[in-house]
Amino acid sequence: MALAVDESKDTSDTAQLSIFIRGVDTKLPVTEELLGLKSMHGTTTGKEIFEEVSKCLNEMMLPWDKLVGLATCGQKSGLVGRIREKMRENHAGELTVYHCIIHEEALCGKALKMEHIMNTVTRVVNFIRAKGLNHRQFKSFLEELGSEYGDVPYHTEVRWLCRGKVLKRCFELREEIYLFMESKGKDTTELRDKKFQCELAFLCDIVSHLDALNLQLQGRGPVITDMYSAVRAFRTKLCLWETQMLQGNMAHSLCCQMMKEQISPAVLPSAEFAEKLNVLRAEFSRRFADFESQKCRFELLSNPFAVEVTTAPTNLQMELIEPKYDSVGAVQFLPDTLPQLRAQAAQMLSMLGSTYLCEQLFSLMINKTPHRSRLTDEHLHSVLRISSAQGLTPEYDELASKKRCQVSRLDPGASE
Structure with a gap:
């Protein structure tokens, strides 16, 4: 999994920290959703942002050793260092950090x-x-x-x-x-x-x-x-x-x-x-x-069998030699018999290259205006979570089954 983290102020000058997650499971489908939206009424230092990110991961019981990437907008002083330290404590792999591609462009x-x-x-x-x-x-x-x-x-x-x-x-x-x-x-x-x-x-x-x-x-x-x-x-x-x-x-x-x-x-x-x-x-x-320094890793996803075997990571070399190529794309042609390449593909697929999701979410914060004083942080979070959800379909039958019908006490023949 990878995270995109960014913060912006709403109309009441409250800093809203948005955290999006992009994850890939063993079958390599991609899931991309809002992990959390936190209101920060004080300062927004790297330490405080890290604490909020850590709370979100702990609340969802997400393991730190599965985290492989982080996308931020601008310099988040102290955030990256604290996340890497936390990952070392959990014996996780290396964290790849990107600044938002869209902002850099x-x-x-x-x-x-x-x-x-x-x-x-x-x-x-x-x-x-x-x-x-x-x-x-x-x-x-x-x-x-x-x-x-x-x-x-x-x-x-x-x-x-x-x-x-x-x-x-x-x-x-x-x-x-x-x-x-x-x-x-x-x-x-x-x-x-x-x-x-x-x-x-x-x-x-x-x-x-x-x-x-x-x-x-x-x-x-x-x-x-x-x-x-x-x-x-x-x-x-x-x-x-x-x-x-x-x-x-x-x-x-x-x-x-x-x-x-x-x-x-x-x-x-x-x-x-x-x-x-x-x-x-x-x-x-x-x-x-x-990004240029990651060129070799990118090629392992886009066209793995065109990569020079001798320069590839040692744990991938034997699988790269296997004649398992199919022209339908990296996700489809990597079978279970190539676990290292599938793991490498999963890491690349889970990477977030920009904080676009965060920026898109912030554009919805116009719902919170000085004229809507009763829209609390909790209400705002609920509205934005629903707005950012993908493929959200209400379970009307289940919702209706939990409600009691109000039966009229009037006699059947009585006039309304």
């Missing part, structure tokens, strides 16, 4: 160092959307111009995927935005600068690719090997785009291609953009170094 984008473009776009969008009058006038302005789009989406830092939509819409409506801002007496010198427009186009292209990868990594039940394969494929794409950018080939950079057609190709800083792609690729390699 989102942080990679900061290596581009193009915050000045995003800040300018955010400032413009906030001017249009923050005041109702400006917003209404802008929408009317677009209607008068016969624009294909009727508005620009609002940007918030909390919603990562909104930035790509905001950038793309602003790029597509750039001419209309210039005219509207000028009608309001705003300086549009920066917005009309060709270098700024080229940088906006480049950022729009890259963020759209990053957002597509982010969506690919989301969801319930993904296998960690598939998640990392998507990241490795993206690194390869970055290498391709870098080469093409130096050649002036914008086949996969549609916004840059549009700018290239509108202005002189010499104005488009292709070499500068290629360097930024190189920096982004290096940042992906740095942030996902922990």
Whole structure:
């Protein structure tokens, strides 16, 4: 089994610690459920988080020696060390710790160092959307111009995927935005600068690719090997785009291609953009170094019989030589006669590569608002547990059998 641990504050500033478990039994089916949700009214140090995690495992009578993985979001100082110490006390194996793949992917984008473009776009969008009058006038302005789009989406830092939509819409409506801002007496010198427009186009292209990868990594039940394969494929794409950018080939950079057609190709800083792609690729390699070190273990699940036997762990070498391959997938083709490989596959299948489940749960905490003061921690936990449950079907017959029917005392012939 593996755990995903993360904490977030609700509207009353109470820290809610969510703990999800992903487990695999001897037949290798995967179970992924909420293990516990704990309210932490004081501090949230690694020691206190560990105590809550320990309580959850003890309450469910889960053995520490079955724990193989832990996914966290950010640095949980002291948590990992205490869990490893507890596992040593129980003679458990080594704990594999991952930082959330989705968070790491989102942080990679900061290596581009193009915050000045995003800040300018955010400032413009906030001017249009923050005041109702400006917003209404802008929408009317677009209607008068016969624009294909009727508005620009609002940007918030909390919603990562909104930035790509905001950038793309602003790029597509750039001419209309210039005219509207000028009608309001705003300086549009920066917005009309060709270098700024080229940088906006480049950022729009890259963020759209990053957002597509982010969506690919989301969801319930993904296998960690598939998640990392998507990241490795993206690194390869970055290498391709870098080469093409130096050649002036914008086949996969549609916004840059549009700018290239509108202005002189010499104005488009292709070499500068290629360097930024190189920096982004290096940042992906740095942030996902922990996953790269597990490459051999990942291959043992995705294609075990293609692994070089001499470099494989000793306890797996004899089973890797066995001609037991079937093309239907790792889970199906590993028979009971290969116990070591099945155990290795079980460990990989149980790994949680992200804290997506925790983040998804926190998004449901909007149920707890200052206007619902009677929604206690216990009520909140019940609501979130039901919301996060998979395949939960009410046993209506059993519930009804425990209730007594209230028989009317009126005579059969009496009037109601």
